[in-house]
Amino acid sequence: MNGRRLAAIVKKEFIQIKRDKASLGIIIMMPLLMMFLFGYAVTTNVDHISVAVLDQDKSAASRELIDNFRESTYFDFNYYVYSQKEISNLIDSGRVKGGFVIPANYSRDLKRSGSPQVQFVVDGSDPTVARTAMNTATILAQRQSMDIRVRHLEQRGVSLDSVPGIDFRPQVWFNPELDSIKFNIPGLIGLVLQNITVLLTAFALVRERERGTMEQLIVTPIKPRELIIGKLIPYVVIAFIDVIIVLSIGVYWFNVPVKGSMLSLMLQSLVFLLVALGLGILISTVARTQLQAMQMTVLLILPSVILSGFIFPREAMPLPIQLLGNLIPLTYFLEILRGVILKGVGLEYLWKDVVILFVIGTATLTVASLRFKKNLD
Amino acid sequence: MDTVLEISGLTKRFGDFTAVDGVSFSINRGEVFGFLGSNGSGKTTTVRMLCGILTPTGGEGNVLGYDIYSQTENIRQAIGYMSQRFSLYEELTVVENMDFYAGTYSVSAREADARKKELIALVGLEGKEKQFAGTMSGGQKQRLALACALLHQPPLLFLDEPTAGVDPLSRRNFWKILHQLAAQGVTVFVTTHYMDEADQCHRLGFMHQGRLIGLGPPSKLKNDLGVDTMEDVFIAFAERGEEAVRER
Numbered sequence: 255m256n257g258r259r260l261a262a263i264v265k266k267e268f269i270q271i272k273r274d275k276a277s278l279g280i281i282i283m284m285p286l287l288m289m290f291l292f293g294y295a296v297t298t299n300v301d302h303i304s305v306a307v308l309d310q311d312k313s314a315a316s317r318e319l320i321d322n323f324r325e326s327t328y329f330d331f332n333y334y335v336y337s338q339k340e341i342s343n344l345i346d347s348g349r350v351k352g353g354f355v356i357p358a359n360y361s362r363d364l365k366r367s368g369s370p371q372v373q374f375v376v377d378g379s380d381p382t383v384a385r386t387a388m389n390t391a392t393i394l395a396q397r398q399s400m401d402i403r404v405r406h407l408e409q410r411g412v413s414l415d416s417v418p419g420i421d422f423r424p425q426v427w428f429n430p431e432l433d434s435i436k437f438n439i440p441g442l443i444g445l446v447l448q449n450i451t452v453l454l455t456a457f458a459l460v461r462e463r464e465r466g467t468m469e470q471l472i473v474t475p476i477k478p479r480e481l482i483i484g485k486l487i488p489y490v491v492i493a494f495i496d497v498i499i500v501l502s503i504g505v506y507w508f509n510v511p512v513k514g515s516m517l518s519l520m521l522q523s524l525v526f527l528l529v530a531l532g533l534g535i536l537i538s539t540v541a542r543t544q545l546q547a548m549q550m551t552v553l554l555i556l557p558s559v560i561l562s563g564f565i566f567p568r569e570a571m572p573l574p575i576q577l578l579g580n581l582i583p584l585t586y587f588l589e590i591l592r593g594v595i596l597k598g599v600g601l602e603y604l605w606k607d608v609v610i611l612f613v614i615g616t617a618t619l620t621v622a623s624l625r626f627k628k629n630l631d
Numbered sequence: 632m633d634t635v636l637e638i639s640g641l642t643k644r645f646g647d648f649t650a651v652d653g654v655s656f657s658i659n660r661g662e663v664f665g666f667l668g669s670n671g672s673g674k675t676t677t678v679r680m681l682c683g684i685l686t687p688t689g690g691e692g693n694v695l696g697y698d699i700y701s702q703t704e705n706i707r708q709a710i711g712y713m714s715q716r717f718s719l720y721e722e723l724t725v726v727e728n729m730d731f732y733a734g735t736y737s738v739s740a741r742e743a744d745a746r747k748k749e750l751i752a753l754v755g756l757e758g759k760e761k762q763f764a765g766t767m768s769g770g771q772k773q774r775l776a777l778a779c780a781l782l783h784q785p786p787l788l789f790l791d792e793p794t795a796g797v798d799p800l801s802r803r804n805f806w807k808i809l810h811q812l813a814a815q816g817v818t819v820f821v822t823t824h825y826m827d828e829a830d831q832c833h834r835l836g837f838m839h840q841g842r843l844i845g846l847g848p849p850s851k852l853k854n855d856l857g858v859d860t861m862e863d864v865f866i867a868f869a870e871r872g873e874e875a876v877r878e879r
Binding site: 256258259261262263265266269270273274465466467469470471472473474475476 | 682684704707708710712713714716718719720721722723727730731732733734735736737739
């Protein structure tokens, strides 16, 4: 390894990146765009579900029921209608996702200690929204029903404490608000890091070949490993700048603090970077043109988004698909990112993922260098 | 006169195909040696073996005293090479391109500064130091590529069709520079398709189907064949080559 030659390659590469608008765009705009797009669009939190209500009772009791639902912020009562037909029209047109029907005998039945039927219909075409609406409505209605019963018992002089029941206290760790952004942000850091490094390094060698400068480089005393390392160093620096951009947006804009050690997070990111750079260089040795390199990168990124557990939980996938996900490096990095950022755990729990990434990274980089040497002859 | 390059029986086979077949010649210091032949005659393969980027299948050879099998790294460090594609980085300026190639040959920064000035003057690119290589004319790119190949003061310079796609005036200027270099003791090994350029070489080698079928100064070749122009020399050699192939 010759320092002067290495420095010359690094410097040249930095100048080229600096003057290439497309590269700069990828480096700066891609993390910002992906953070805000995924940060806001990929959310599984459902609230403010638009609903219609057909209140045939129009009593204090029915208004109390509606108010309780509204205060939960899960439901917006945007339409007060006068017939079942109107509810189905609103659902058909997509203006509401559900409808309540409170019968005319609601308050009268309650006074007589009966159980009036309250109907709730949901548009099931979007299962995520429908599931949230059903579950929330069921819980809210049960609580309302419970309150009414307790009131009745107390009127008759029976104290609640004398009736047996369960005091159930669920507790959610790490993300008590079950906010999906907290789950998404760490994953996004991994995805952004992967996409940018693979894409940029995939272009690195192909560009030299396409422009004919490779022919000249082969005749110079530069060694293959010097060329590869010299080309990778600038992208390591850039990838870290991007990690910092993405982390800052996560921490300061989306309020997802890093619970674990920052140093540990950076070091473990470096191991993943090894993998991403290896994949990029590998593409670079296979692809003949920049277009081919681009296509191969997309082919690599798409399955990693779906199989790594970035959006869809891996627990829900059938076993063969889960195993396929085990082949994707991003899967392991997501474990690391979520572990350090959300749970605040360190290497004592994550060492397996780090080891696997290290092995994959060294393997891809070695294969890439060997392939590159072959290309010279 | 000292020899800078010597090969004997140099052969390169790719599978069943023999690209270079027992070629022998030597070149002296300060010579401008022209290497001629049609496409696929084995010219480029020979040059690549001499530059240490392709391992020969057979034969012997040394370049600047280094063995072409075992000392390819020394060869690459010592020679200068310029390809017909003028391998420049278009988004880099004249000086940045030169800095890069100075680095690849481990020329120290101080030495490179002195060499850059000298070479920019030699190839006539004064005042264009900060111009991007991509915005220059074909002739200017060619001269910049030459300057880049000379930064580490190579005693032997390989030029692979250096004037392809350059206007006649630029070509003439370029050859003036080559002769200047030769006068300073730099040996120039140049492949070309242009017969007027072949005329300006001290000595020529003709390749045909992997074999060297003619070697000597332009005037001697013309006399021997009884023709007046280099064009006729080329045609005569090409025809003789075809006959030789038929007899084989």
